[in-house]
Amino acid sequence: MRFNSLSNSNSNSNSNSNTPPSEPDETLTLDRNSPILVAQDYTLLVSDQVLTVILSNLAKSQQLSSCLVCKRWLKISGGLVKSLRLLDWDFLDSGRLGFRFPNLIDVDIVQACIISPRNSGICLSNKFVSIHVNSFISDNECVWKPDFLSTRAVDRGVRILAQCCPNLRRLVLCGVSVEGLVSIANECLALQELELCSCTDLDLKGLAGFRNLQILKLIGSVNGLYDSVISDIGLTILAQVCPRLLKLELVGCEGSYDGIKAIGQCCQMMEELTLCDHKLEGGWLAALSYCTNLKTLKFQSCKFIDPNPGPSEHLGSCPTLEELYLERCQLRDKQGLGALFLVCEAVRDLVFADCWGLDNNAFSAASVCRRVASLSLEGCSLLTMDGFEPVVHSWKEVKRLKVVACNNIKDSAMSPELATLFSLLKELKWRPDSKSILSSGLEGTGVWQRGGRSFKI
Structure with a gap:
């Protein structure tokens, strides 16, 4: 100017x-x-x-x-x-969400469905949500649990969301009923991924209208948050109304052989199944043989695999299975773990990450999986070279190996045959014991004489 x-x-x-x-x-x-x-x-x-x-x-x-x-x-x-996690329910209920963000394709409303004080300085964190709580707890309450919006309010908000964001691809809901799911199915025709929290067996009937649903995650009960139940009834309803599922994740869900069998028979296109902190009854492992196209099987934070798998001749197998993941699981039940390896004998990629109870006897059961081409061990401190080496030698097709933070697998116990096998691998990451690597790296530098106690290993 x-x-x-x-x-x-x-x-x-x-x-x-x-x-x-x-x-x-x-x-x-x-x-x-x-x-x-x-x-x-x-x-x-x-x-x-x-x-x-x-x-x-x-x-x-x-x-x-x-x-x-x-x-x-x-x-x-x-x-x-494109992606939004809703924190204020009034922002959705007033209709401002669609006006402010008209092109959303990924929405998570779980945080907004929990009634929590905004001025509290105490935050309760869970692997699903983080909420603020009051410092006042009555004498009769030993465990604090949050309050949720009513199902009627959630259904009304979900209906508004479906009308203002019809192009949704992924949606995370909490406390929704059949009516709310029906409104989403009628408006959001392109929805492919859905995550449901705090729902019941009968609420799953609302999934019948989703034509393009491919990925589904059901969160049953969560300790300290809510106690909803997903049982065989819900799994059977799910199998009947969602036959085109490709990926299914069950978190804190109950059930048994019948529910898993129904999913395997109806959802014939399913390629990935994830079980997190499951509460399935004994004998359910035999139902995995009905999942004829299953390629990936994951266990996360499970306290057990199968408490009573039954006779091995009745277990069957998954011939198309390629990947088996066990992450943060308790593997003290040797019978259940052995039955799992029998069902997954055709697996190609085997991963153990921070699993408790994986000792030499438990790991020896994996030798039945003759086609393993890739093995990953991380945080398995009970496993030693005496249990590790025979199983690896029994796999004739192994090409990739990763061993990290397995402190009882020592370099000094390695045989010449195992060293020869390592030279033939396409990919190798070998860091079982950080102390031995540190010792070999500082050898000849004279640090041990100078440092005294400070550098003692």
Whole structure:
């Protein structure tokens, strides 16, 4: 902006000069009788499509700042948001969510469904949510549990969400009923991934309207949060209404042989099954043989595999299984673990991560899996070289090996045959004992004589 001179003494002398006059839209006059002209917004010359491309290339922190420029930038930046975790239920119930973020494809409303004080400084964290709690706990309450919105309120909010965001691909719900699921199925035709928390067996009937649903996660009971039950009834309903599932994850769900068998018979396209902290009854492992196209089987935070698997001749097998993951599981039940290896004898990739109770006897049962090509061991401190080496030698097709933080597997106990096998592998990560690696790395440096107790291992 240019400022006009307050004196007009030179105005007549400069009137015949060749200097072009300044443009009026860039001039700010200080004359009392003249209006104040504001500088032109040149971003108005840029179309919304071009401005969208420009803002989409900014970092997320810069996108948040750009929405404060003007209403136009606010609307465009809101259209760039694809994923959202809702924290304030009123923002959804008032209809502002769809107006502010019209192009959402991934929404999580679990946090907003929990009634918690906003001014509390105490935060209760769970692997699913983090909520604020009051410091006051009555004498009769030994364990604090949060309050949730009513099912009626959740269904109303879900109905609003379905109408304002019809292009949803992924959705995480909590406490929704059949009516809420039906409204989502009718409006969000492209929904492919769904996660349900705090629902009952009969609520799963609302899944019948989802035509393109491929990934489903059911969270039954969560310690300290809620105690809903998913049993064989719900698993059977699920199998009948969702025959096109590709991935299924069951968290804290109950059930038995009948429920898993129904899923295997009806969901013939299912390729991945994940069980987290399951409460399945004994004998359910035999039902895995009905999952004829299962390729990946995962166990996470499970206290047991199968307390009573039954005779081995009745277990069957999964001929198409390629990957078996056991993460943070208790493997003290040798009978259940041995039955699992019999069912998964065709597995190619075997992963153990931070599993308790995996000793030499338990690991020896894995030798029945003759086709293992990749093994990963991490955090298995009870396993020694005496139990590790015979099993690895029994696998003739092993090509990849990873051993990390298994402190009882010592380099000094390695045989020449195992060293020869390592030289033939395509991929090897060998860090079983960090102390031995540190010792060999500092050998010959004289650190041990200088450090005394400080460098003693």
